Amino acid sequence: MEFYHFTEFPWPHLPPDDTFTSMRVNLPNRHFDPEVGAELYHSYLDQYVLADELGLNCMINEHHQTATCLSPSGPLQMAILARETKNARLCILGNPIANIADPIRCAEEMAMIDNISRGRLECGFVRGVPFELFSSNRNPTETAERLWESIDLIIKAWTTHDGPFNYEGKWIHKRQINLWPRPYQQPHPPVWTTGGSSLAHACRTIERGFTFAMFLTPADRLAEMFNGVRDYCKTKKLPAPADDQFAFMPLVAVGETEEEARKMIDGVFWYVTHNKAEPQFRAPPGYVETALYAKVVTGQFSGGRTDAIRTQGVEFFKKNHVAIYGTPDSVVKQIKSLYRKVGGFGHLIAMLHAGDMSYELTAKSMTLFANEVVPKIKHLGSISTGFGPLADRPKVKPKKKAKRKATARV
Amino acid sequence: MPQKTTPSKPSSIEIIKTLGARIEVTRQGKGRPVLVLHSEDAYETGSDLIDTLAKKREVIQFKMPGYGKSGPPGDLRSIDDISYLYLDILDQMDLKKVTILGFSVGGWLAAEMASKSCERIQKLILTGALGVKFGGPYVRDIEDIYYNTKEKVQALKFHDTAKDPDADMLNYNERQSMAVARRREIIAKFCWEPYFHNPSLKARLARISVPTLVVWGANDGMTRPKYGRAYAKQISGARYTEIPRAGHYPHVEQPGAFKRKIEKFLG
Numbered sequence: 134m135e136f137y138h139f140t141e142f143p144w145p146h147l148p149p150d151d152t153f154t155s156m157r158v159n160l161p162n163r164h165f166d167p168e169v170g171a172e173l174y175h176s177y178l179d180q181y182v183l184a185d186e187l188g189l190n191c192m193i194n195e196h197h198q199t200a201t202c203l204s205p206s207g208p209l210q211m212a213i214l215a216r217e218t219k220n221a222r223l224c225i226l227g228n229p230i231a232n233i234a235d236p237i238r239c240a241e242e243m244a245m246i247d248n249i250s251r252g253r254l255e256c257g258f259v260r261g262v263p264f265e266l267f268s269s270n271r272n273p274t275e276t277a278e279r280l281w282e283s284i285d286l287i288i289k290a291w292t293t294h295d296g297p298f299n300y301e302g303k304w305i306h307k308r309q310i311n312l313w314p315r316p317y318q319q320p321h322p323p324v325w326t327t328g329g330s331s332l333a334h335a336c337r338t339i340e341r342g343f344t345f346a347m348f349l350t351p352a353d354r355l356a357e358m359f360n361g362v363r364d365y366c367k368t369k370k371l372p373a374p375a376d377d378q379f380a381f382m383p384l385v386a387v388g389e390t391e392e393e394a395r396k397m398i399d400g401v402f403w404y405v406t407h408n409k410a411e412p413q414f415r416a417p418p419g420y421v422e423t424a425l426y427a428k429v430v431t432g433q434f435s436g437g438r439t440d441a442i443r444t445q446g447v448e449f450f451k452k453n454h455v456a457i458y459g460t461p462d463s464v465v466k467q468i469k470s471l472y473r474k475v476g477g478f479g480h481l482i483a484m485l486h487a488g489d490m491s492y493e494l495t496a497k498s499m500t501l502f503a504n505e506v507v508p509k510i511k512h513l514g515s516i517s518t519g520f521g522p523l524a525d526r527p528k529v530k531p532k533k534k535a536k537r538k539a540t541a542r543v
Numbered sequence: 544m545p546q547k548t549t550p551s552k553p554s555s556i557e558i559i560k561t562l563g564a565r566i567e568v569t570r571q572g573k574g575r576p577v578l579v580l581h582s583e584d585a586y587e588t589g590s591d592l593i594d595t596l597a598k599k600r601e602v603i604q605f606k607m608p609g610y611g612k613s614g615p616p617g618d619l620r621s622i623d624d625i626s627y628l629y630l631d632i633l634d635q636m637d638l639k640k641v642t643i644l645g646f647s648v649g650g651w652l653a654a655e656m657a658s659k660s661c662e663r664i665q666k667l668i669l670t671g672a673l674g675v676k677f678g679g680p681y682v683r684d685i686e687d688i689y690y691n692t693k694e695k696v697q698a699l700k701f702h703d704t705a706k707d708p709d710a711d712m713l714n715y716n717e718r719q720s721m722a723v724a725r726r727r728e729i730i731a732k733f734c735w736e737p738y739f740h741n742p743s744l745k746a747r748l749a750r751i752s753v754p755t756l757v758v759w760g761a762n763d764g765m766t767r768p769k770y771g772r773a774y775a776k777q778i779s780g781a782r783y784t785e786i787p788r789a790g791h792y793p794h795v796e797q798p799g800a801f802k803r804k805i806e807k808f809l810g
Contacts, residue, residue, distance in 0.1 A: 430727060
C-alpha cells in the first residue's frame, strides 16, 4: 500500500459564522490577509517536505473561489514539490481538465513536472466539484464528456513522438499537437480519476487501467463502489483489478494517546464542519444525474448523505472509517478493518491537516503515522501487472519500490 | 398562470422530423395561424391563454428538444440551432402569414427565426424575450438564475411570488419532478454560456421586417424593462409596451391585461 499526506491549504481565519452564507463561490477575499496567507503557504509546503522526509507520498489538489482551499492551481504546488522533495510520489487529484481552457497545456505542465521529479508524477484528472462551475463558467451539462475527451487527448499527446497530429473532436479543437517535453515515465505517468456516485465512471477508469479514488466515503458505500467495479470486470471477462487501482482518502490523526489523537482529529474535522455552501451551488442543472437533480430542484432532497454525516460528529465518522484516529495500534487496526470491508485498496491518502492545526501538531501526527503505522500495513494490497494501457508500469515499479524501502528506514 | 383543471385538448399532436431532430407540434382551433413558443418554464403549455387564442385562430405550439414529446437535443448546441429546426417545420407545414408569440427563451427563438427569414412570418410578439446582450462586459443584463438562491430567483421572476405556478414543488410526483429537472438541464445546456444570449443576434435583429410588439412586465427583475426597451429599439418599427404589477411572465401574473395588449396588436 502507498501512503499520501494531504492538506487542502485552508484559510482558517473566517469571519463570524452568522455573517456569511458560504465558504465557497461568494465569500469576499477581503477576509484573506496576504501577510498571514504567505506564512500559511510556506507552512503547508513544509508539511509536504516533511512528508517526503518521513517516506510518505504527497497528494495535492486545487479549488477555486473558496476559503476551504488556497490552492487555485495544483500544478504550482506540484512544481514546487518536484524540486523540494526527493522520493515522494507526487499525486495531483487532480487537474480539472473539464473546466480549464486548454487540456494540452495541462499535458505539457504534467510532462514537465514528471521530468523535474524524475518520474514521480501520479496524474489525476477530475471533473471538479459543482461549486467550480461558477468560477470556471463551464457548462455543467458538458463536463462529464469534456473530462473523458480531455483524458484521451492528453494520453494521445503524451504518447505521440513523431511530430504534430490533428484533433478536431466534440469539445476540443487543435490542429498541430506536438508535446514538448514528453513525460519522463513510459509510456506515460499513472493516471487517476476521482468519483462519487457514478459506478459507470469508476468502471471506465479501471477498465482503462487507471486508478480510481474516492474521498470521505463511508465504508459500506466504498465497498459497494469498489466491489461494483470488481463485479463489472468479472462480467466483462476483464482481468481482476489490482488493489493499487483503488484509492481512498479518510481524515487521519495519530497521537501518542487516544486523547491526543482526539484533539488532532478535532482539528482535521474543521474540514467537515467548515464547508457550508448555498444549496444552489451544489447542484447546477446537468451536474448530477437527472433523477437526483429532480429531487434537489423540487426541494424533496436536502443535502442527503453528505449533510447527514456532517451533523453526526466525529464518532460517526470513525464508525464508518471516514475518520481514522487514535494511537498507532488503534489506527493500524482501523485501516486493516477498512481494507477487509472494502475488499482491498492500494492507496491511502491521509488528510492529516485542516483548519488552524499548527505545523507542530500536524507534524507529530504525520510522524507517528509514518513511523508507527505505515510499517505495519505497507505490505497490504496487490500491485497492477500488465492490465490496461499501463502494461509497462511494472518496469518503473521496482525502482520506485526500492526507493520507498530506503525512505521507510529513515 | 392559473392552470386549468380540464385543459381543452389540442385538436392534433404530431411529431415532426426535421434535420435529424424530432419536434412535438400541437394544433388547436381554426383561423389565422399563431405560433406559440414556450418559455423555459413552459407555463404557457395547457394555459387559458392558448384556449382563448384558439377561439378565433389556429394556435400551433412547438416544443423545444427535451420538452414534452420532442426528442432529446442530441448534437444541437444552441438556440440558434433550434431556430433552423423551427423554420424548417414552417416550410414542411407550408404555413403562411404566421404570428409568432414567444415567451422568454421562446421569445429569443422567435427573434432568431425572424432574423433569418420573415418569409412565412406576419407579426412578432416578444414577451420578456432573451437572447441579446446590450450592456458592456461588466453589466449583468440578465440576472444569474443559477447563482442566486431559489427564493431570490423567484422574486426576480415574479412581482407576486404567490403567482409562481412552480412555487411549491414539494408534492410533485416523479413524472412532474423529472419534467422540471429535464427542462432545467436542457435550458442550462443551451443557455449557460454565453449566458442566455447569442452574441451574433444583436446585429441580425435589423433583418426583422415584420410588425413587432415587445411586451414587458414592469416589475421584471430578471431582465429589467430597460432591457425590453433596448430590444424594441433594435428592431425596426417595433413597439414596446409594459404591463404593471407583473414580472418576467406578465401573461402569468396579469393574464387579462396581457390578452388585451396582444389582441389589439393581433387585430
